[in-house]
Amino acid sequence: MTEVTVIGAGVIGLSAALMAQARGLTVTVVDREGPAAGASAGNAGAFAFTDILPLASPGILKKAPKWLLDPLGPLTIPPAYALQIAPWLFRFWRACSPRAVAASTAAQTAMMDLSRTELEPFLAATGTLGMLRKNGNLQVYETEAEFRASLPGWEARNAHGIEFQHMVAEDMAAVQPGLSPRFIKGTFTPGWWSIADPKLYVQALADQFRAAGGRIVIAEVTGLTPQAGKVSIHTKSETMTADKVVLAAGAFSHRIAATLGERIPLETERGYNTTLPPGALDLRCQVTFGGHGFVVSPLSTGIRVGGAVELGGLSLPPNFKRSEAMLGKAKAFLPALQTEGGRQWMGFRPSLPDSLPAIGRSKASPNVVNAFGHGHLGLTQSAGTARIVADLLTDLTPPVDLTPFNPQRF
Ligand SMILES: Cc1cc2nc3c(=O)[nH]c(=O)nc-3n(C[C@H](O)[C@H](O)[C@H](O)COP(=O)(O)OP(=O)(O)OC[C@H]3O[C@@H](n4cnc5c(N)ncnc54)[C@H](O)[C@@H]3O)c2cc1C
Numbered sequence: 574m575t576e577v578t579v580i581g582a583g584v585i586g587l588s589a590a591l592m593a594q595a596r597g598l599t600v601t602v603v604d605r606e607g608p609a610a611g612a613s614a615g616n617a618g619a620f621a622f623t624d625i626l627p628l629a630s631p632g633i634l635k636k637a638p639k640w641l642l643d644p645l646g647p648l649t650i651p652p653a654y655a656l657q658i659a660p661w662l663f664r665f666w667r668a669c670s671p672r673a674v675a676a677s678t679a680a681q682t683a684m685m686d687l688s689r690t691e692l693e694p695f696l697a698a699t700g701t702l703g704m705l706r707k708n709g710n711l712q713v714y715e716t717e718a719e720f721r722a723s724l725p726g727w728e729a730r731n732a733h734g735i736e737f738q739h740m741v742a743e744d745m746a747a748v749q750p751g752l753s754p755r756f757i758k759g760t761f762t763p764g765w766w767s768i769a770d771p772k773l774y775v776q777a778l779a780d781q782f783r784a785a786g787g788r789i790v791i792a793e794v795t796g797l798t799p800q801a802g803k804v805s806i807h808t809k810s811e812t813m814t815a816d817k818v819v820l821a822a823g824a825f826s827h828r829i830a831a832t833l834g835e836r837i838p839l840e841t842e843r844g845y846n847t848t849l850p851p852g853a854l855d856l857r858c859q860v861t862f863g864g865h866g867f868v869v870s871p872l873s874t875g876i877r878v879g880g881a882v883e884l885g886g887l888s889l890p891p892n893f894k895r896s897e898a899m900l901g902k903a904k905a906f907l908p909a910l911q912t913e914g915g916r917q918w919m920g921f922r923p924s925l926p927d928s929l930p931a932i933g934r935s936k937a938s939p940n941v942v943n944a945f946g947h948g949h950l951g952l953t954q955s956a957g958t959a960r961i962v963a964d965l966l967t968d969l970t971p972p973v974d975l976t977p978f979n980p981q982r983f
Contacts, residue, residue, distance in 0.1 A: 574599050577966060578806055578815035580794050580829060583613035584771070584952050585944050586821035587778040588959035591699055593819070594785055596967050601815070603806065605793035608779035609772045611823045612920040612951065615846060617870045617877060619710070619859055620766040621953045622689045623735045626726055627677040627928035628949065629668035640866070645898035647866020651885045658884045661840045664926035664983065677927055680977035682733050684930075687973050688957030692766075695956040699781045704774055708858040708871075710765035711740075711748050713756040713906075719864055720758040727760065737762045749857050751909045767859060769873035771952055794822070796832030799938035807832075817940045817966055824887060824921035826931075826945035830980070833937035838983050839946055841887055842922040845895040846879020847915035848872070854910045862906060867899045869907065876910070878903045879918075891919035924948040931980035932961055942966060943980040 575598045579590045582604035594600045604610060640648040650658060668677065696702040714720040720739075727737060738744075738761045745752055745759040768774045779789060792808035797818060799805075804818045820826050827839035846867075856871040867880035878900050883892070896917040904910050925931060925946040935941035942965050947954050961971040976982075 575816045575966070577601070577817045577819065578603060578813065579819040579821055580806070581821035581823060581826070582608040582775075582779060582789060583611045583821065583823050584775050584778070584955045585613075585823070585947065585958055586819065587775060587782060588695065588955040589819050589821060589944055589962040590787060591778060591782050592695070592959040592963035593966050594782065594787055595698065596963050598966060600782075601788045601790060602782065603790045603792050603794055603808065605791065607791055608789065609775035612922055613775045614772040615918040615920045616771050616952055617846070617859065617868050617879065618767045618769075618771045618872055619868070619870065619953065620689070620692065620768070621710070621950060622685045622766065623710075623730060623737070623762045623764050624950065624953070625678055625682045625685055625733055625735065626729060627668070627674060627681060629665050629677070629926065629928045630674050631669055631671070632722070632726065634666070634669050645895055647881050649881075649883045649885070649895070651883065651889055653889060654885045657886060658840060661838055661926050664838060668927035673927065676977065677929055678729060680929055683973045684954055684957055684978075687960060688954045691956035691960045695959065699778055701774060701777050701781070704769040704777070706767045706769060707763075708767065709761055709763045710859045710861055711745060711759050711761050712861040712863055713745065713752065713759040715755050715757065715864060717757070723760065723863070735762070736764055749860055750855070751907055752860070753906050753908060756906070765859065767870065768952065773874070794829055797829060797941060799833070799940060802940070804938060804940050817942065819942045819944055819962055819966070820935070821944045823945060823951075824923035826923065826943070830935065830943065833935055833941065835935060835937060835980065837931060837946075837980055838926060839931070840884065840924055840926075842924045842948060843883040843885050843891070843919055844879065844922055845881055845883070845891070845893065845899065845917070845919050846877050847896045847900045847917050848875040848877045849910070849912065849915045851875050852911070854907060860907070862902070865899075865902055867902070869903055887921060893917045893919070922948050923951070926983075929977055930954065930958065932958055932978040933975050933980050934965060936981050
């Protein structure tokens with residue numbers, strides 16, 4: 574029986590572990606803290622299947638200079654990290670050419686289609702279908718100019734068959750009452766789904782994995798060594814062996830990949846939020862304030878306000894003034910929001926410069942499968958990624974072309 578060790582008990586690692594287990598493989602998951610310790614716990618809970626346009630795009634290059642002027646705005650580079658992030662930013666800038674954007678949009682669309690197709694059967698198989706919500710997303714705009722600037726993106730989505738509806742304020746009030754009148758237009762996407770609560774979801778996946786015989790070991794992995802058709806997994810306390818390894822340690826994965834000689838330019842886009850008690854607002858769907866870089870999400874456990882990108886690496890302490898700034902704006906945009914009693918959080922999005930994940934075999938060993946770097950879309954693409962990983966582990970051909978996701982593409 575093939576023995577597989579998955580490194581990382583986030584949404585990617587556990588989804589892959591469950592799909593591998595369903596194929597009859599013997600699976601162990603190793604995480605330094607346990608299930609849902611990383612970005613998968615505190616995210617906005619969206620299955621953003623309609624979000625096929627890469628972040629690396631000319632639109633972001635236009636907005637970035639203005640955003641960077643506000644130290645608590647949607648995009649920040651702390652001076653202490655500016656030099657380290659420079660090579661990643663250069664690659665990001667190169668990924669913004671029209672040709673690169675067309676290629677990454679096509680790749681992202683294939684990944685989204687696969688992820689949506691795989692999601693409901695996966696939720697059903699893992700007993701988590703009751704956590705799925707299909708209540709859509711409302712993106713809102715403050716000016717005609719902002720709305721017009723969004724239109725090429727909507728045309729691109731239209732070309733890929735994505736449904737949406739542009740709205741004036743009156744229609745928006747029917748979708749989400751209580752929006753500030755400063756928002757004059759909006760776009761509703763019904764194909765944007767969400768999970769009741771991302772942390773509870775990952776914990777439920779862990780429970781299901783254990784119930785089906787899976788083992789979750791708490792240990793910090795320090796490196797991997799391929800050895801005679803197997804892989805040695807070094808942790809701080811011991812060395813384990815498996816036939817195959819899946820590397821799904823989120824924003825920390827490149828450090829482990831480096832022990833195999835792989836140089837993968839993974840960085841983190843740090844994101845912030847505040848989760849308010851469930852009664853804080855009568856929120857009917859997720860609302861995106863794109864011009865301000867944050868979303869307000871209805872979860873079973875509360876109202877989550879957050880987003881933003883801070884290119885600050887893995888070591889700098891969090892700056893929760895960013896959570897406060899977004900909460901202040903949310904109050905201005907949804908005046909009925911009760912802002913007391915919130916819980917602040919910061920998470921590390923694992924991001925590659927071309928906005929696509931790294932999914933595929935390691936160049937050092939065909940027995941190591943990389944599955945990380947999903948950036949803003951790890952929950953969204955978790956079921957699709959798990960399907961691909963399970964195919965690679967069982968020597969089947971995955972249903973999407975993996976060339977754009979090749980971990981060695983940089
Ligand atoms: C503010 C914010 C909002 C977001 N909103 C959304 C959203 O709405 N929809 C969406 O699709 N995505 C969203 N994302 C992105 C999403 O959260 C991530 O892409 C996703 O969680 C990544 O999952 P992962 O399993 O790769 O990583 P993680 O969840 O970070 O898991 C990695 C795991 O690896 C473990 N680990 C790390 N190093 C080691 C080691 N050396 N040894 C052992 N274990 C190790 C960690 O403990 C952790 O449990 C958001 C992110 C943020 C920050």
